[in-house]
Amino acid sequence: MKSDTNLADSTPIPSISPSSNYLITNGLGNTKRSKRIATWMLFIVIIVVCSIYIDVTPYQLFVGLPEMGVLLKEMFPPDWSYLPTIWAPMLQTIKIAVAGTILGAIPAIPAALFSANNITPNKWLSLPIRTLLNLVRTVPDLLFAAIFVAVFGIGPFAGMLALLFFSFGIIAKLTYESLEAIDPGPLEAMTAVGANRIQIIVFGVIPQALPAFISYLLYTFEINIRAATVLGFVGAGGIGLLLNQSLGLFRYDRAATIIILTLAVVLIIDYTSTSIRRKLL
Amino acid sequence: MIELRQVSKTFPNGTVGLKDINLNIQTGEFVVIVGLSGAGKSTLLRSINRLSDVTSGDIQIDGQSITSASGSKLRSIRRNIGMIFQSFNLIKRTTVLNNVLSGRVGYHSTLRTLFGSFPKRDVEIALTALERVNIREKAYIRADQLSGGQQQRVSIARALAQEATIILADEPVASLDPLTTRQVMDDLQRINRELNITTIVNLHFIDLARDYATRIIGLRAGEVVFDGSVHEATDEKLAEIYGRPVKADELLDSSRDMQGVGVV
Numbered sequence: 387m388k389s390d391t392n393l394a395d396s397t398p399i400p401s402i403s404p405s406s407n408y409l410i411t412n413g414l415g416n417t418k419r420s421k422r423i424a425t426w427m428l429f430i431v432i433i434v435v436c437s438i439y440i441d442v443t444p445y446q447l448f449v450g451l452p453e454m455g456v457l458l459k460e461m462f463p464p465d466w467s468y469l470p471t472i473w474a475p476m477l478q479t480i481k482i483a484v485a486g487t488i489l490g491a492i493p494a495i496p497a498a499l500f501s502a503n504n505i506t507p508n509k510w511l512s513l514p515i516r517t518l519l520n521l522v523r524t525v526p527d528l529l530f531a532a533i534f535v536a537v538f539g540i541g542p543f544a545g546m547l548a549l550l551f552f553s554f555g556i557i558a559k560l561t562y563e564s565l566e567a568i569d570p571g572p573l574e575a576m577t578a579v580g581a582n583r584i585q586i587i588v589f590g591v592i593p594q595a596l597p598a599f600i601s602y603l604l605y606t607f608e609i610n611i612r613a614a615t616v617l618g619f620v621g622a623g624g625i626g627l628l629l630n631q632s633l634g635l636f637r638y639d640r641a642a643t644i645i646i647l648t649l650a651v652v653l654i655i656d657y658t659s660t661s662i663r664r665k666l667l
Numbered sequence: 668m669i670e671l672r673q674v675s676k677t678f679p680n681g682t683v684g685l686k687d688i689n690l691n692i693q694t695g696e697f698v699v700i701v702g703l704s705g706a707g708k709s710t711l712l713r714s715i716n717r718l719s720d721v722t723s724g725d726i727q728i729d730g731q732s733i734t735s736a737s738g739s740k741l742r743s744i745r746r747n748i749g750m751i752f753q754s755f756n757l758i759k760r761t762t763v764l765n766n767v768l769s770g771r772v773g774y775h776s777t778l779r780t781l782f783g784s785f786p787k788r789d790v791e792i793a794l795t796a797l798e799r800v801n802i803r804e805k806a807y808i809r810a811d812q813l814s815g816g817q818q819q820r821v822s823i824a825r826a827l828a829q830e831a832t833i834i835l836a837d838e839p840v841a842s843l844d845p846l847t848t849r850q851v852m853d854d855l856q857r858i859n860r861e862l863n864i865t866t867i868v869n870l871h872f873i874d875l876a877r878d879y880a881t882r883i884i885g886l887r888a889g890e891v892v893f894d895g896s897v898h899e900a901t902d903e904k905l906a907e908i909y910g911r912p913v914k915a916d917e918l919l920d921s922s923r924d925m926q927g928v929g930v931v
Contacts, residue, residue, distance in 0.1 A: 569756075571752060571754050571755075571756035572756050572757065572758050574718060574752070574756060575750065575752065575756035575757075575769075575822070575825075576769065576772070577718060577745070578716055578718060578745060578748070578749075578750035579745065579746065579749075579750075579769065579770050579772060579773055579825070579829060580742040580743065580744075580745035580746030580747075580772070580773030580829070581742070581769075581772045581773060581780075582739075582742060582777060584777045584781070585772045585777060585780050588780060588781055588783075589758065589769045589772060589780070590758065593758045593760050593761050594758070594760065597760075
């Protein structure tokens with residue numbers, strides 16, 4: 387490897403002639419290769435060092451793997467008689483995700499408009515809102531849920547509120563970024579027509595940004611459906627509560643029913659949402 | 668009438684955009700501004716409806732100073748000035764009719780336009796405007812389905828729907844092929860004549876300027892170096908504006924035939 391690098395380094399940068407051209411590309415190829423090898427080495431070193439520090443060893447995998455088999459065996463056959471009991475919490479999970487996404491998307495619209503530099507040139511307005519958005523996005527959804535459970539008590543309201551904040555952060559951020567990428571031409575045309583600020587937004591900005599906004603809304607909804615299934619673990623409503631209970635009571639057959647139903651719901655929603663988004667963009 | 672008094676513009680980086688421009692443009696004139704790129708044609712045009720601010724001087728539109736206007740006063744002056752862009756600047760995802768109707772927003776309250784509910788009379792104005800540029804049958808088609816020439820006509824119709832008394836056109840044919848170029852210029856000329864709309868056009872092509880203008884203004888380095896009728900704009904005079912003989916690609920007809928053959 388070392389000699390390769392040397393060769394690359396010592397390759398003179400000559401006057402361009404067809405024969406020397408070969409040398410150059412060859413030399414560059416070698417530096418590229420050694421760089422790639424170095425990157426991989428670094429990568430492996432990082433993994434090894436990290437796993438030593440946190441006591442993660444392949445040994446644990448070997449020990450745990452048979453346990454996995456035991457668990458799977460206990461899960462099958464799933465307890466289908468449990469299905470009627472989990473319908474209502476499953477629906478509640480979906481409702482939490484729907485409400486949280488939509489209620490988060492509404493304040494995301496003005497937040498995005500005020501963050502986009504091409505629409506709000508005033509830095510004193512856009513900067514604080516951007517900072518707020520960044521802060522909101524640093525908090526994971528489960529942490530939000532835990533906080534709101536502490537404040538508003540156990541139940542779906544806390545979960546909905548958690549997803550509301552979470553969706554607000556994502557949708558506003560993604561939307562303002564696509565707002566900044568819109569074609570400035572129509573905005574200029576609307577200015578020339580004598581439109582005021584709101585009219586410029588209604589006629590010049592919204593028609594351009596709406597498809598992206600709806601796409602982000604659906605994407606966030608996909609994420610939220612998954613998040614909503616585990617909200618119950620911290621007492622924030624939905625199917626997670628029952629899943630947590632079943633696991634705690636070692637009723638893995640019931641847990642399996644919940645997991646399969648969740649999987650089916652997530653797959654259906656993902657598929658529908660993805661195909662709508664593809665049509666939008 | 669448009670009056671420019673000692674208008675100068677210096678960009679923040681120190682570049683001189685316009686230098687002491689004094690012009691009077693009468694109602695109904697068809698003015699073509701020519702000059703090299705970077706001579707200040709766009710800056711001049713865009714300062715008339717204040718899409719860009721001037722550094723000093725005063726611009727009056729029918730006796731009202733646009734350079735000192737602000738807020739609703741500025742918007743009501745702008746409402747009377749239609750603008751046509753090189754890249755059309757239509758809202759592509761919506762219908763042709765909506766694009767033309769967007770020229771009417773200056774006449775209505777924010778609340779009314781918020782829901783896009785234009786009065787019946789506005790729809791009629793918009794359709795008449797489309798008829799004037801011969802694309803009424805495209806009214807309910809999405810704007811991005813149209814060809815370049817058709818899109819430019821939609822933007823002319825938008826200016827007409829404004830019921831503007833002045834039309835500014837910034838290189839309106841620069842992204843069109845020679846045939847549609849003629850059609851769009853014909854539309855502009857017809858509107859100028861039939862509705863007596865003062866028209867100011869920036870053009871790259873000298874021969875096109877001669878064919879359509881009633882008055883030619885030549886800019887060089889931000890200064891007016893020529894201002895006269897088409898007859899006065901001889902080849903020698905134009906060579907002065909450009910600081911060199913006119914090149915082939917500055918003539919529409921020769922650039923259509925072939926890239927620069929046999930023209931000075």
